[in-house]
Amino acid sequence: MNISSSLTLELFNQPFLLEKRIELLMAIGKTGSISKAAKEVPMSYKTAWEAVESMNNLAHKPVVTKATGGAGGGGTVLTEYGKNLLESYRELQFEHQKFLNRLGELTNIDTGTLADIGRLGVQISARNQIKGVVKSINRKRVNSEVLLELKSGNELLSIITNSAVESLNLKEGSEVVAIFKSTSVEIITQRQTEQNAFKGVIKHLEKGESEVEVVLDIGEEESVVSVMPIKSLSLNLGKDAVAVVNAKDVMIGR
Secondary structure, X not given: OOOOOOOOEEEOOEEEEOHHHHHHHHHHHHHOOHHHHHHHOOOOHHHHHHHHHHHXXXXXXXXXXXXXXXXXXXXXXXXXXXXXXXXXXXXXXXHHHHHHHHHHHHOOOOOOOOOOXXXXXXXXXXXXXXXXXXXXXXXXXXXXXXXXXXXXXXXXXXXXXHHHHHHOOOOOXXXXXXXXXXXXXXXXXXXXXXXXXXXXXXXXXXXXXXXXXXXXXXXXXXXXXXXXXXXXXXXXXXXXXXXXXXXXXXXXXX
């Protein structure tokens, strides 16, 4: 019996760099295209695209960005930050394997008795998980208004309980992750309020029978996802739009 373990790096307790995502990033660096990279891994284009979106939202800087110009009219490339992440991961993977090899030499699993080992974990299904920095905390009798500054420069307001602020030990300057469901986000064509209203460009649009999924690029490779009922609202790729989310629907993790 051999000892094996996959290497996963986390940001804010969320899976960030997994082996499959590393393969995807390496393929993007090689092909300059998400669709070609997805075929090489392999994974569906949608899965690959969502993985890139998640990494860009969680990372301190964009990992993947669009390339402009060139004979092919542009494509997708790794940023310098992304290339450095790949190199750092390779070094960690090498040391990780050395550790496992050494552990195998020191441990005789075949003749030992292993208790049941379980790993308790919670994976969050919410599509929107965006890194931010606490800009201010306005504490009231029961709840607190926590204002976050995102990489894109946008501000996101979250209303959570005072006990949550205390348990998370939130302070000005704390790095956190804002989490909210795609079904909590409404896409409109014109800003009607300043609070949690993000102007951007529609970069993905997928219509179903009764719902539409919209991904809005709000800047700095940061995006907001909405899944909402199909209305008479006219939405088109590349068009400007506004994503709106209620502050009470925004959770905070760290």
